[in-house]
Amino acid sequence: MTVRAIRVIPCLDVDAGRVVKGVNFVDIRDAGDPVELAAVYDDQGADELVFLDITASSDRRDTTVKMARAVAEKVFIPFTIGGGIRTVDDVRRLLMAGADKVSVNTAAVKRPELVAEVGREFGRQCCVVAIDAKSSSDTGSGFEVFTHGGRTRTGLDAVDWAREVVRLGAGEILLTSMDRDGTRSGFDLVLTSAVSSAVDVPVIASGGVGSLQHLVDGVVEGGADAVLAASIFHFGEHTVAEAKRRMSDCGITVRPPE
Amino acid sequence: MPGDDRPLIAILDYGIGNLHSAHKGFDHAGADARLTSDRGLIADAVGVVLPGVGAFEPCMRALHSTGLDEVSLERIEAGTPFFGICIGMQVLFAASEEAPGCEGLGVIDRTVRLIPGGVKRPQMQWNVLDRQGFDHPMFDGLPEEAWVYFVHSYCAESGPEMIATCDYGTDLMAAMARDNLWAAQFHPEKSGSNGLRILKNFVTMAVCYAGVSG
Numbered sequence: 001m002t003v004r005a006i007r008v009i010p011c012l013d014v015d016a017g018r019v020v021k022g023v024n025f026v027d028i029r030d031a032g033d034p035v036e037l038a039a040v041y042d043d044q045g046a047d048e049l050v051f052l053d054i055t056a057s058s059d060r061r062d063t064t065v066k067m068a069r070a071v072a073e074k075v076f077i078p079f080t081i082g083g084g085i086r087t088v089d090d091v092r093r094l095l096m097a098g099a100d101k102v103s104v105n106t107a108a109v110k111r112p113e114l115v116a117e118v119g120r121e122f123g124r125q126c127c128v129v130a131i132d133a134k135s136s137s138d139t140g141s142g143f144e145v146f147t148h149g150g151r152t153r154t155g156l157d158a159v160d161w162a163r164e165v166v167r168l169g170a171g172e173i174l175l176t177s178m179d180r181d182g183t184r185s186g187f188d189l190v191l192t193s194a195v196s197s198a199v200d201v202p203v204i205a206s207g208g209v210g211s212l213q214h215l216v217d218g219v220v221e222g223g224a225d226a227v228l229a230a231s232i233f234h235f236g237e238h239t240v241a242e243a244k245r246r247m248s249d250c251g252i253t254v255r256p257p258e
Numbered sequence: 259m260p261g262d263d264r265p266l267i268a269i270l271d272y273g274i275g276n277l278h279s280a281h282k283g284f285d286h287a288g289a290d291a292r293l294t295s296d297r298g299l300i301a302d303a304v305g306v307v308l309p310g311v312g313a314f315e316p317c318m319r320a321l322h323s324t325g326l327d328e329v330s331l332e333r334i335e336a337g338t339p340f341f342g343i344c345i346g347m348q349v350l351f352a353a354s355e356e357a358p359g360c361e362g363l364g365v366i367d368r369t370v371r372l373i374p375g376g377v378k379r380p381q382m383q384w385n386v387l388d389r390q391g392f393d394h395p396m397f398d399g400l401p402e403e404a405w406v407y408f409v410h411s412y413c414a415e416s417g418p419e420m421i422a423t424c425d426y427g428t429d430l431m432a433a434m435a436r437d438n439l440w441a442a443q444f445h446p447e448k449s450g451s452n453g454l455r456i457l458k459n460f461v462t463m464a465v466c467y468a469g470v471s472g
Binding site: 003004005006007042047069072073076077078095096097098099100120121122123124125126171172200201202225226255256258 | 276277278279282283286311312313316345377378379380382383384385405407409410411425426427445447448449450451453454
């Protein structure tokens with residue numbers, strides 16, 4: 001009946017346990033409350049949620065763990081927490097608090113064994129590796145891995161790196177095009193397609209969504225297993241339910257919103 | 259808490275992974291859910307849940323080091339309603355291809371196998387429960403097309419206990435039941451309202467068993 005159902009994943013930026021970057025739609029009492037927003041997206045039919053922790057302060061770990069705990073108490077769909085995760089202990093605390101997956105990025109580039117350790121300790125299904133890639137003529141695939149939010153070059157070929165983290169123990173790749181992020185011009189389909197065909201774990205396409213058709217393109221042309229977007233959902237342009245309807249109308253299998 | 263007349267559901271705490279969601283899910287389903295490794299409390303519970311995430315071998319190792327492997331077998335043998343979830347389902351089997359040489363609980367004398375190729379592994383997505391015509395109390399109140407959330411690379415060999423499959427390249431065993439023993443390969447505690455309904459159905463069944471037996 002179903003073989004592959006594409007997931008639609010809203011992404012929320014979180015600073016000190018509060019959702020930031022102007023989520024602004026529907027009647028919610030507190031647009032900064034991650035629990036309330038998670039519930040709204042759950043109602044709209046979101047398949048998972050990603051919380052990206054951008055907290056700079058040193059108490060980030062405690063606030064994020066608290067947030068994970070609060071979300072898990074009220075919202076019964078899977079969610080991933082990423083941002084600033086450096087050690088197996090960071091991962092353990094987030095998982096114990098109710099997060100289903102964690103995503104590691106810079107820390108994995110600095111110390112790839114972290115991916116293996118997390119996969120071994122908690123199972124690869126909860127180990128997401130986030131790859132931020134930019135086009136670059138210095139790598140074989142034409143895409144290079146960047147860290148620190150796209151500021152730091154690593155010299156790593158994005159496709160090779162994806163293969164490497166999967167070999168180490170990643171259960172999923174969260175692939176963001178830094179060229180497209182924030183442009184609303186659609187996913188980088190060449191990048192998405194190159195990575196999704198190189199690995200046998202699910203790939204989440206991210207970066208650049210400005211319309212519902214972009215989500216369709218990410219799946220049909222990019223081969224993504226899941227699509228992630230932020231602004232088109234946060235500013236009330238589209239609901240997750242609308243996104244799923246569009247995808248379904250284009251022949252993509254999705255879990256229908258209830 | 260004293261004076262609490264909600265049914266006591268013991269969620270086996272063997273120190274691994276995300277047990278918080280299962281805990282809150284059962285609370286939400288109307289149970290007095292406790293994360294515990296206390297034998298006395300587990301014996302008092304009307305239902306016992308073996309949740310699980312991660313890999314077969316670390317899970318078996320943790321069960322063994324906490325003695326909860328024996329406790330699980332005792333409870334199943336005693337007829338207490340018992341619900342294995344995800345890896346908690348897989349460890350009910352004799353062995354897994356994921357960990358050659360590592361013995362499972364062996365309640366079901368079959369093997370857990372790698373999902374056949376040609377699909378991405380893990381299966382990490384929502385999928386439809388195909389109940390194959392079975393009308394089991396686990397599914398009471400679910401819509402005809404019930405979607406639930408799966409995360410797994412391995413899957414138990416199907417057999418006479420099977421009550422639902424999902425199609426992921428091939429038909430995989432998604433849920434099974436035998437007398438007091440229920441198990442789900444998917445995560446009811448992460449499957450939104452359908453999943454919460456399944457947890458509630460388990461609590462209802464457990465209360466029913468307790469009424470009959472004592």
